[in-house]
Amino acid sequence: MLYIYLAVGGVTGTFARYGLSGWIYSVAGASFPWGTFAVNLIGSFILGFLAPTMQVAPVSPEVRSLLTVGFCGAFTTFSTFSYETVMLLQEGAWGRAALYALGSLLLGLLALWGGIALATGTLRLGG
Protein backbone atom coordinates (compact mmCIF):
# COMPACT_ATOMS: atom_id res chain seq x y z
CA MET A 1 0.00 0.00 0.00
CA LEU A 2 2.88 2.30 0.79
CA TYR A 3 4.00 1.99 -2.84
CA ILE A 4 0.79 3.51 -4.08
CA TYR A 5 1.20 6.50 -1.77
CA LEU A 6 4.79 6.90 -2.92
CA ALA A 7 3.71 6.68 -6.56
CA VAL A 8 1.00 9.30 -6.10
CA GLY A 9 3.46 11.66 -4.41
CA GLY A 10 6.14 10.99 -7.01
CA VAL A 11 3.89 11.53 -10.01
CA THR A 12 2.40 14.68 -8.50
CA GLY A 13 5.84 16.05 -7.65
CA THR A 14 7.16 15.31 -11.14
CA PHE A 15 4.26 17.04 -12.87
CA ALA A 16 4.45 19.98 -10.49
CA ARG A 17 8.16 20.37 -11.22
CA TYR A 18 7.59 20.00 -14.95
CA GLY A 19 4.88 22.65 -14.99
CA LEU A 20 6.50 25.11 -12.61
CA SER A 21 10.01 25.02 -14.05
CA GLY A 22 8.62 25.27 -17.58
CA TRP A 23 6.69 28.37 -16.59
CA ILE A 24 9.74 29.86 -14.88
CA TYR A 25 11.88 29.42 -17.99
CA SER A 26 9.17 31.00 -20.12
CA VAL A 27 9.35 34.06 -17.87
CA ALA A 28 13.04 34.17 -16.91
CA GLY A 29 14.70 32.90 -20.09
CA ALA A 30 17.22 30.15 -20.65
CA SER A 31 20.52 31.81 -19.76
CA PHE A 32 20.52 30.42 -16.22
CA PRO A 33 18.92 27.26 -14.76
CA TRP A 34 16.23 29.32 -13.02
CA GLY A 35 13.67 26.53 -13.23
CA THR A 36 15.72 23.93 -11.38
CA PHE A 37 17.05 26.57 -8.99
CA ALA A 38 13.52 27.61 -8.05
CA VAL A 39 12.03 24.13 -7.62
CA ASN A 40 14.94 23.04 -5.45
CA LEU A 41 14.51 26.05 -3.17
CA ILE A 42 10.74 25.74 -3.05
CA GLY A 43 10.97 22.00 -2.45
CA SER A 44 13.46 22.53 0.35
CA PHE A 45 11.17 25.06 1.96
CA ILE A 46 8.21 22.70 1.70
CA LEU A 47 10.16 19.80 3.19
CA GLY A 48 11.44 22.06 5.95
CA PHE A 49 7.88 22.95 6.78
CA LEU A 50 6.54 19.40 6.46
CA ALA A 51 9.17 17.56 8.48
CA PRO A 52 8.42 19.08 11.90
CA THR A 53 4.72 19.37 11.09
CA MET A 54 4.49 15.68 10.29
CA GLN A 55 5.99 14.85 13.66
CA VAL A 56 3.02 16.30 15.50
CA ALA A 57 0.26 16.16 12.91
CA PRO A 58 -2.01 13.12 13.13
CA VAL A 59 -1.15 11.66 9.75
CA SER A 60 -0.31 8.11 8.81
CA PRO A 61 3.23 7.12 7.82
CA GLU A 62 1.84 6.53 4.33
CA VAL A 63 0.66 10.11 3.92
CA ARG A 64 3.89 11.36 5.44
CA SER A 65 5.83 9.33 2.88
CA LEU A 66 3.63 10.58 0.06
CA LEU A 67 4.39 14.20 0.92
CA THR A 68 8.07 13.93 1.82
CA VAL A 69 9.74 11.03 0.04
CA GLY A 70 7.24 11.02 -2.82
CA PHE A 71 6.30 14.61 -3.56
CA CYS A 72 9.34 16.54 -2.32
CA GLY A 73 11.68 13.87 -3.65
CA ALA A 74 10.22 14.11 -7.13
CA PHE A 75 9.63 17.86 -7.06
CA THR A 76 13.27 18.67 -6.36
CA THR A 77 16.12 17.33 -8.43
CA PHE A 78 19.72 16.98 -7.44
CA SER A 79 20.72 15.15 -10.60
CA THR A 80 19.43 17.97 -12.83
CA PHE A 81 21.23 20.46 -10.62
CA SER A 82 24.47 18.50 -11.05
CA TYR A 83 23.96 18.13 -14.79
CA GLU A 84 23.29 21.81 -15.36
CA THR A 85 26.27 22.82 -13.24
CA VAL A 86 28.53 20.60 -15.34
CA MET A 87 27.01 22.01 -18.55
CA LEU A 88 27.76 25.55 -17.37
CA LEU A 89 31.33 24.50 -16.52
CA GLN A 90 31.74 22.89 -19.95
CA GLU A 91 30.61 26.14 -21.56
CA GLY A 92 33.26 27.96 -19.56
CA ALA A 93 30.60 29.94 -17.71
CA TRP A 94 32.53 29.75 -14.43
CA GLY A 95 30.72 32.62 -12.78
CA ARG A 96 27.26 31.29 -13.47
CA ALA A 97 28.34 27.75 -12.51
CA ALA A 98 29.68 28.97 -9.16
CA LEU A 99 26.66 31.17 -8.57
CA TYR A 100 24.33 28.28 -9.37
CA ALA A 101 26.14 25.66 -7.29
CA LEU A 102 26.81 27.81 -4.25
CA GLY A 103 23.53 29.68 -4.51
CA SER A 104 21.53 26.44 -4.68
CA LEU A 105 23.33 24.98 -1.71
CA LEU A 106 23.25 28.03 0.56
CA LEU A 107 19.78 29.24 -0.35
CA GLY A 108 18.52 25.66 -0.26
CA LEU A 109 19.69 25.29 3.32
CA LEU A 110 18.25 28.70 4.14
CA ALA A 111 14.91 27.79 2.54
CA LEU A 112 14.75 24.55 4.48
CA TRP A 113 15.54 26.37 7.69
CA GLY A 114 12.87 28.94 6.84
CA GLY A 115 10.35 26.14 6.42
CA ILE A 116 11.26 24.71 9.80
CA ALA A 117 11.02 28.17 11.37
CA LEU A 118 7.60 28.75 9.86
CA ALA A 119 6.34 25.36 11.03
CA THR A 120 7.65 25.67 14.56
CA GLY A 121 6.49 29.29 14.75
CA THR A 122 2.94 28.59 13.62
CA LEU A 123 2.62 25.32 15.51
CA ARG A 124 4.33 26.63 18.62
CA LEU A 125 6.59 23.62 18.72
CA GLY A 126 9.52 23.68 21.04
CA GLY A 127 12.37 25.92 19.87
Add this chain to the structure above:
Amino acid sequence: MPHRFTGERTLMRIFIGERDKCEHGPYQGLALHEALLRLFRERGFAGVTVLRGTKGFGASAKVHTADLLRLSMDLPEVIEVVETEEKIQQVLPELDRMIDGGLITLEKVRVILYRPANVPENERWRHRIEGLEPTDREGPQ
Protein backbone atom coordinates in the same frame (compact mmCIF):
# COMPACT_ATOMS: atom_id res chain seq x y z
CA MET B 1 31.62 13.83 -68.64
CA PRO B 2 29.36 14.88 -65.79
CA HIS B 3 27.73 12.31 -63.57
CA ARG B 4 23.94 12.49 -63.57
CA PHE B 5 23.96 14.14 -60.20
CA THR B 6 26.58 16.83 -60.44
CA GLY B 7 26.17 20.44 -61.40
CA GLU B 8 23.62 22.98 -60.20
CA ARG B 9 21.14 21.59 -57.72
CA THR B 10 18.92 22.89 -54.95
CA LEU B 11 19.63 22.46 -51.25
CA MET B 12 16.53 22.36 -49.11
CA ARG B 13 16.78 22.73 -45.36
CA ILE B 14 13.82 21.89 -43.17
CA PHE B 15 14.01 23.12 -39.57
CA ILE B 16 11.68 21.35 -37.15
CA GLY B 17 11.59 20.07 -33.56
CA GLU B 18 12.36 16.50 -32.56
CA ARG B 19 8.93 16.05 -31.01
CA ASP B 20 7.07 17.20 -34.11
CA LYS B 21 4.78 14.61 -35.60
CA CYS B 22 3.75 14.11 -39.19
CA GLU B 23 0.38 15.79 -39.67
CA HIS B 24 -0.88 14.15 -42.85
CA GLY B 25 -0.57 11.27 -45.28
CA PRO B 26 0.61 7.66 -44.90
CA TYR B 27 3.15 8.59 -42.24
CA GLN B 28 0.74 10.56 -40.08
CA GLY B 29 1.63 10.30 -36.41
CA LEU B 30 5.21 9.27 -37.07
CA ALA B 31 8.11 11.40 -35.84
CA LEU B 32 8.33 14.14 -38.47
CA HIS B 33 12.00 13.59 -39.31
CA GLU B 34 11.29 9.89 -39.87
CA ALA B 35 8.23 10.65 -42.00
CA LEU B 36 10.22 13.10 -44.14
CA LEU B 37 13.06 10.61 -44.57
CA ARG B 38 10.62 7.98 -45.75
CA LEU B 39 8.86 10.42 -48.07
CA PHE B 40 12.11 11.44 -49.76
CA ARG B 41 13.22 7.84 -50.04
CA GLU B 42 9.93 6.85 -51.58
CA ARG B 43 10.18 9.70 -54.10
CA GLY B 44 13.64 8.53 -55.16
CA PHE B 45 15.57 11.51 -53.83
CA ALA B 46 19.35 11.54 -54.15
CA GLY B 47 19.92 11.69 -50.40
CA VAL B 48 18.76 13.04 -47.07
CA THR B 49 20.60 13.95 -43.88
CA VAL B 50 18.89 14.50 -40.54
CA LEU B 51 20.82 16.61 -38.05
CA ARG B 52 20.11 17.05 -34.36
CA GLY B 53 20.68 20.50 -32.93
CA THR B 54 21.71 21.11 -29.32
CA LYS B 55 20.21 24.59 -28.93
CA GLY B 56 17.87 26.87 -30.76
CA PHE B 57 14.61 28.73 -31.01
CA GLY B 58 12.08 29.16 -33.76
CA ALA B 59 8.82 30.79 -34.74
CA SER B 60 7.33 30.17 -31.30
CA ALA B 61 10.34 31.97 -29.73
CA LYS B 62 10.70 29.21 -27.14
CA VAL B 63 14.33 28.41 -26.43
CA HIS B 64 15.31 24.75 -26.54
CA THR B 65 18.66 23.72 -25.12
CA ALA B 66 20.30 20.48 -24.14
CA ASP B 67 21.98 22.32 -21.24
CA LEU B 68 18.75 22.75 -19.29
CA LEU B 69 16.94 19.45 -18.91
CA ARG B 70 13.48 20.97 -18.75
CA LEU B 71 14.13 22.75 -22.06
CA SER B 72 15.82 19.78 -23.72
CA MET B 73 12.65 17.89 -24.52
CA ASP B 74 12.11 19.28 -28.01
CA LEU B 75 15.53 19.93 -29.51
CA PRO B 76 15.90 21.33 -33.03
CA GLU B 77 16.32 19.09 -36.04
CA VAL B 78 17.42 20.02 -39.54
CA ILE B 79 16.68 17.82 -42.53
CA GLU B 80 18.94 18.53 -45.48
CA VAL B 81 18.09 17.45 -49.00
CA VAL B 82 19.96 18.10 -52.24
CA GLU B 83 17.98 17.49 -55.41
CA THR B 84 16.94 19.08 -58.69
CA GLU B 85 14.77 22.17 -58.31
CA GLU B 86 12.01 20.34 -60.16
CA LYS B 87 11.90 17.37 -57.77
CA ILE B 88 11.90 19.66 -54.76
CA GLN B 89 9.08 21.79 -56.16
CA GLN B 90 7.05 18.62 -56.72
CA VAL B 91 7.26 17.58 -53.09
CA LEU B 92 6.46 20.98 -51.54
CA PRO B 93 2.65 20.57 -51.43
CA GLU B 94 3.13 17.32 -49.52
CA LEU B 95 5.57 18.97 -47.10
CA ASP B 96 3.08 21.75 -46.49
CA ARG B 97 0.53 19.21 -45.32
CA MET B 98 2.93 17.05 -43.31
CA ILE B 99 4.65 19.85 -41.36
CA ASP B 100 2.80 21.81 -38.69
CA GLY B 101 5.34 24.39 -37.51
CA GLY B 102 8.76 24.80 -39.07
CA LEU B 103 11.04 26.63 -41.46
CA ILE B 104 12.09 25.67 -44.97
CA THR B 105 14.82 27.33 -46.99
CA LEU B 106 15.98 26.70 -50.54
CA GLU B 107 19.31 27.66 -52.02
CA LYS B 108 21.27 26.98 -55.16
CA VAL B 109 24.28 24.74 -54.68
CA ARG B 110 26.83 23.13 -56.98
CA VAL B 111 27.31 19.41 -56.44
CA ILE B 112 30.87 18.36 -57.19
CA LEU B 113 30.81 14.85 -55.76
CA TYR B 114 28.08 12.28 -55.39
CA ARG B 115 29.33 8.75 -55.16
CA PRO B 116 28.52 5.64 -53.23
CA ALA B 117 31.15 3.90 -51.15
CA ASN B 118 33.19 1.06 -52.65
CA VAL B 119 32.96 2.03 -56.31
CA PRO B 120 34.90 -0.52 -58.42
CA GLU B 121 38.25 0.79 -59.63
CA ASN B 122 37.27 0.81 -63.31
CA GLU B 123 34.11 2.80 -62.54
CA ARG B 124 35.82 5.30 -60.34
CA TRP B 125 36.58 7.83 -63.07
CA ARG B 126 32.87 8.44 -63.52
CA HIS B 127 32.53 9.42 -59.88
CA ARG B 128 35.44 11.79 -59.47
CA ILE B 129 35.08 15.18 -57.92
CA GLU B 130 33.95 17.49 -60.71
CA GLY B 131 36.57 19.87 -62.02
CA LEU B 132 39.60 17.70 -61.31
CA GLU B 133 41.96 17.32 -64.28
CA PRO B 134 42.33 13.79 -65.67
CA THR B 135 45.95 13.91 -64.54
CA ASP B 136 45.07 14.75 -60.94
CA ARG B 137 45.96 11.84 -58.78
CA GLU B 138 44.27 10.93 -55.56
CA GLY B 139 46.51 12.28 -52.88
CA PRO B 140 50.12 13.34 -53.13
CA GLN B 141 52.35 10.96 -55.03
